[in-house]
Amino acid sequence: MSHLQSLNTYFETKREVHLDELKQFLRIPSISAISAHKQDMKTAAEWLADSMKKIGLENISIDETKGQPVVYADWLHAEGLPTILVYGHYDVQPVDPLNLWETEPFDPQIRDNKLFARGASDDKGQVYMHLKAIEALLQTDGKLPVNVKFCIEGEEEIGSPNLPDYLMTNTDKLAADIIVISDTGMQGPGEPAVCYGLRGLAGVQIEVKGAKSDLHSGLYGGGVQNAIHALVEVLDSFRDEEGTIQVEGFYDNVIPLKDEERTAYASLNFDEDALKAELGVDALFGEKGYTYTEQTWARPTLEINGVFGGFSGEGIKTVLPAEAGAKITCRLVPNQDPDEIVAKLTAHIEKYKPIGVSVEITEFDKGKPFITPFDHPAIQAAGRSYEKIYNVPTAYIRGGGSIPIVAAFDEILGLPVVLMGFGLSSENIHAPNEHFHLENFDQGLRVIGDYYYEIAQFTKEDLKK
Amino acid sequence: MSHLQSLNTYFETKREVHLDELKQFLRIPSISAISAHKQDMKTAAEWLADSMKKIGLENISIDETKGQPVVYADWLHAEGLPTILVYGHYDVQPVDPLNLWETEPFDPQIRDNKLFARGASDDKGQVYMHLKAIEALLQTDGKLPVNVKFCIEGEEEIGSPNLPDYLMTNTDKLAADIIVISDTGMQGPGEPAVCYGLRGLAGVQIEVKGAKSDLHSGLYGGGVQNAIHALVEVLDSFRDEEGTIQVEGFYDNVIPLKDEERTAYASLNFDEDALKAELGVDALFGEKGYTYTEQTWARPTLEINGVFGGFSGEGIKTVLPAEAGAKITCRLVPNQDPDEIVAKLTAHIEKYKPIGVSVEITEFDKGKPFITPFDHPAIQAAGRSYEKIYNVPTAYIRGGGSIPIVAAFDEILGLPVVLMGFGLSSENIHAPNEHFHLENFDQGLRVIGDYYYEIAQFTKEDLKK
Incomplete structure (x- = not known):
């Protein structure tokens, strides 16, 4: 039985158990912005540590910072093989205005194959998928194909004020070959995307x-x-x-778009007319010589x-x-x-x-841009994992915005960053009625599981940025 | 005895009487902006009508408008000779902040040869000078050298909302050959000025x-x-x-500056360095090819x-x-x-x-620009009258701002407007401690008196715009 078949069987069997367990995680109102939820933050960190322990991760610690703790865990028995550092966050956005929620934000409900709860998509649901992928691999194979470390923080929704310090004082503990973050979105329903670059500020x-x-x-x-x-x-x-x-x-140090990148973006067939209608404008406007996608992803x-x-x-x-x-x-x-x-x-x-x-x-405050080269093995491997599960070509995208924590990882740990998101822009993150499409929960588990095998094909040397 | 000598003697003899009488006028708190002063407005209009009657003006009427009344009077016995329409206003600005006044705003006091009171300069003092000039001519000569009409309103300080209507419904009554307004300023102490143009908006x-x-x-x-x-x-x-x-x-219809005007402005030796210091800028900036004075007076x-x-x-x-x-x-x-x-x-x-x-x-609301040609006899005559009394060359100036009522006179009655002001920019009009320099009261009386003789030298035809 191939590893994909094993994963399929495992996730099918365990689906109800996993969703029930995720609902427990989602019931904890871990709102980092509101000090009244301090105890809930602790509860969420402990729930996470406990969950990590149950699946077989090791060296689990709840590391105190000046703010909310960081939950760390690892599994390091794939000697000589690459190490993946998984970053995510267990804190969630506030829930106001409460009256606009169809069901309580901390009473998770499944409707129409969507899981409604604050944090379902951003980011508890996606963090939980990584844990369950590890669980599946350990349960079906007895081991992981690569080494794994988890670094799950509790202050992402308030700007990660203490994470850079944590990274700097724990560079050895967090040493890895690539960083994987599942906290962004896909291109659209059924359209997986790997984000390999973000703009700076x-x-x-x-x-x-x-x-x-x-x-x-x-x-x-x-x-x-x-x-x-x-x-x-x-x-x-x-x-x-x-x-x-x-x-x-201004443009002196801009790395020009590679032909492969332009081709990849063009293949997305971005619908400019739909955007114009959505924004209510009669024309788009940007730097001459570049498409809208290129303008917003790859041009300053x-x-x-x-x-x-x-x-x-x-x-x-x-x-x-x-x-x-x-x-x-x-x-x-x-x-x-x-x-x-x-x-x-x-x-x-x-x-x-x-x-x-x-x-x-x-x-004003400044932020550096980040890019993992488009042709980096960890980026292309992520694309392959998506394609195996979704059966469509993966979009290789960049993000026009800046995620400060990504820049911090890039700068402090100096590792290739792979943004493998499973959210959709329609999922109301930061708004009432946040939800997560369960087809992406189901398929994402398999993508992540497969990705560990994909990365296992490379040497640590191959993965150097 | 020349008419100037007669006027001199008359004004010297009557100085105390005149100042006491002006103080009576200034004691009436005719603040048009504050409805509690409605009765004071009426008292001021009546005081004015009474004063006009005493000096020998005729056809005196207090003409009601939708707001404060207009006081009208005339003397029309100079058959076939030109008619001067004198405009002014008997209303004054509010007096807040009262605590900054050294003496009460409606208790006129003379200090240092300056008359302190609200309205002393703007405009009761200057309106009163026209009445006393008429009085002097009638007393010393038994008649006026030209015909005169007075139109003194009570709403100038609130934007003259009812004057255009009044002018339109009284075009025959107000028919004249020139309009003289003494409600502006001189160039500086001892520096008389005739203003012959204002900008529009x-x-x-x-x-x-x-x-x-x-x-x-x-x-x-x-x-x-x-x-x-x-x-x-x-x-x-x-x-x-x-x-x-x-x-x-934009510049299509701009009347180019005449050489005489440019020469006249240049002769004022405007101090650009003093202005720069006053404004706190290291350089002035305006349309290329024009001096500061030309830029602000005669260019759009x-x-x-x-x-x-x-x-x-x-x-x-x-x-x-x-x-x-x-x-x-x-x-x-x-x-x-x-x-x-x-x-x-x-x-x-x-x-x-x-x-x-x-x-x-x-x-936005619009306003037309106004100009009485620089070489119009009524403008040049005003300059000569100033020069005879002040013994210095008169400045022929334009104003960069807009005085809506002047544009209304220009437009509705279509007459040459002569702005003969006796105020100084230092006199705190619209501010606490308004005052009027009595040397300009004294000399101004003589200038105005002389001006009637000057205008009498022209035919009505000469004065056509």
């Missing part, structure tokens, strides 16, 4: 100051610089009419997030404004460096600053 | 709308139009880097008065904003037409609107 606030105070536009207008007009001149200089950013050197951006100055109340006030400001952020792609981009933005602003005003620049 | 609010709602800049950024960026593109297209407005046809402007969109709170929010807006107003000069300018702005915005957004345009 850098930004500044620009404050333009002209005269000491607002002036009468009749008395001074035409002879004194208008702070808003000066700001607008700077802001407009950032990009040309075709959407290309004009900051000198410069967005004006906010602008303010002068009179914004009802009607007219003929003021010549003395101050104006804007917030701008850039989404970065490998290998752009956030510090370097801020330096280039600053130089650009200084260069385009009109006369008659001064400009102050304040930096 | 037109403006629009621009609202840019992109997607149905704000979007996540990570997920959509780079592929969907940013409403602020689109707005900035439109706003920046309005002017070039040298301050010239780029709206097609386009100012962004306010801008708004996206996130403007503290810190960062990586939003791709769906909406953004701006308020813009243009100061107009003769012969720009406000409606035409709004049409040109609209066409410009439509032309420069980027793809992926829609734009809504809302018009």
Whole structure:
């Protein structure tokens, strides 16, 4: 019997037991944002540790941090073979507004083959799948094909304030060859996706100051610089009419898209018309020469997030404004460096600053972009595992946003990151009536189980980034 | 004895009497903005009518309007000679904050040859000077050299809401050859000025709308139009880097500055360094090819008065904003037409609107620019009268702002307007401790008296605009 057949049989037999057990996990209201749930956080961590113990993981510890504890466990008996570090989180989002939930958020219910509960998709359900995949392998084979470590934190929904510290003080304990995270989504129902890159972030606030105070536009207008007009001149200089950013050197370190990547994205047949209808716009707009998918996944951006100055109340006030400001952020792609981009933005602003005003620049928090090469064996292996179970081609995607914790893993542990998500964008994560499609629970268990075998084919050397 | 000598003697003899009488006028708290002062408004109008009667004016009437009454009077015995219509107002600004007044606002006090009281400069003091000039002429000469009409309203400080109606229904009664208004300022102490033009106003609010709602800049950024960026593109297209407005046809109807005007302005030796220091800017900025004075008096402007969109709170929010807006107003000069300018702005915005957004345009209230030709006899005559009394050259100036009532006079009665002000910018009009420099009261009486003789030298035909 092939390992896939064994897994199939095991998961079919155990389905009810597994779902009942997951419901127990989901009944614990482990909301990290609300201090009244401190005890629930502890309960969830203990439930997880207990569950890990039951399936045969070892060296289980509930590691205290300045905030909520991290639950660690491992199985390290595949000597000389690669080690997979699984990251996930046991905390969940708050549940307000409660009256919009059809059933209680912490009373899990299955309707229409969907499991409704806070955390069902994000991320308890997906963490639990990894545990059950391990359980299945140990039960059917007596061992795992590779080494495994688990690092499940309790503060992801509040921005993982203590995880970077934890990673830095536990680099040996967490040493591995690849990191697998199941906390993202698929492309759509029946459309599996491996995410191999995320964008980074850098930004500044620009404050333009002209005269000491607002002036009468009749008395001074035409002879004194208008702070808003000066700001607008700077802001407009950032990009040309075709959407290309004009900051000198902005694209210098951008790793160009590989032909295979462009082909892979094109094969997704992204429906631009559907997006236009969804957003209510008559046209999309982005950097010339790139498709929408390429623009949002693999190209850097410069967005004006906010602008303010002068009179914004009802009607007219003929003021010549003395101050104006804007917030701008850039989404970065490998290998752009956030510090370097801020330096280039600053130089650009200084260069385009009109006369008659001064400009102050304040930096925002920065985040590095991340990419695991598209052709990395761990990425391609994940794609193969999906394809075996879903029987369709896997989408190799990047994410336009930034997941700070992924960047932290990338930076602190320096390992290839594989984002293997099983959620769907329709599943109301962070909103009332969160749910998880059980077909992806069922198929995902098999994908994960298979993935351990896939990775076992490689040497540790093969997996080096 | 020349008429100037007669006037001198008369005003010297009567100075104490006149100041005491003006103090009576100033004791009436005729604040048009506060309804509790309704009876005081009536008292002030009656005081004025009574005062007009005493000096020998005729056909005195207190004409009711929907708001405060207009006080009318005339003297029309200079058959075949020109008629001067004098406009002014008997209402005053509110007095808050009262605690900042050194002496009570309605208890007039003379300190340091300045008369302190609300309305001393704006405009009771200056209206009273016209009455006393008439009195002096009638007392010393038994008649006036020209015909005179008075139209003194009680709602100037609240925007003259009922005056246009009054003018339209009384065009015959108010028929005249020129209008003289003493409600503006001199260039500085000892520096008389005749103002012969004011700018008009037109403006629009621009609202840019992109997607149905704000979007996540990570997920959509780079592929969907940013409403602020689109707005900035439109706003920046309005002017070039040298301050010239780029709206097609914007300058088409602008009457070019005459050489005499440019010479007259240059002779004022405007101190740009002092202005820079006052405003706290390292450079002035305006349309290339024009001096600061020309830019603010005789050239049209386009100012962004306010801008708004996206996130403007503290810190960062990586939003791709769906909406953004701006308020813009243009100061107009003769012969720009406000409606035409709004049409040109609209066409410009439509032309420069980027793809992926829609734009809504809302018009603001409009005001026409006004000019009495620089070389009009009534303007030059006013300059001569000032020079005779002040013994310095008169400044021929324009105002960068808009005085709606002047535009209304210009438009409804179609007469040359002469702004002969005696106030100083330091006199705290609209603020605590309003005062009037009595040297300008003394000299102004003589200027006005002389001006009637000056105008008498012209035929009605000469004064046609």
